[in-house]
Amino acid sequence: EDKVVQSPLSLVVHEGDTVTLNCSYEVTNFRSLLWYKQEKKAPTFLFMLTSSGIEKKSGRLSSILDKKELFSILNITATQTGDSAVYLCAVLGSSNTGKLIFGQGTTLQVKP
């Protein structure tokens, strides 16, 4: 059975801290791994990763994929209160239907 597991499930940090969120997966026919940020409403797209070892970066956020060890990490440096959200990891296991398999999410709270 395909599975995506995120850790930790929740995290509380203070502004300025650096955080690392983890995502491991067991999915047949891996195509890509995606990170989403979810604040109050709909998830919004952050990154898509398809190749091992290539870091994707956007401002203070970065992510990397290890296809040998079947995991990805999402790093957030110099955290701000606006980074407080649920971070979702999802894996695409089939190119025919576009179905994403989601992890449980990591709830990040950044305190002032």
Added chain:
Amino acid sequence: NAGVTQTPKFRVLKTGQSMTLLCAQDMNHEYMYWYRQDPGMGLRLIHYSVGEGTTAKGEVPDGYNVSRLKKQNFLLGLESAAPSQTSVYFCASSYPWTGVTGELFFGEGSRLTVL
């Protein structure tokens, strides 16, 4: 620039009642999905459609039905609501080639409570 629109946004039902959630997208996307989100369980796929007139089951289809009569609309029905269906429901859509990469475009969610 509406994107993906879900209606209604909130609904309270009694056990046994029926209802339909409507998802509409104006991006000409082929693929559409219904997910439910429960605390600590991420997003779980209920049903999906790869084109007008097609539907397929996801991970948790029991108790739900769907229809895709028009390309832009994807309806999710609950024939006899149960308390276990209390959840936040998200509709999403994507292009076929995005199906290769996986990026989905989400609606803002519909919060359903079944008493």
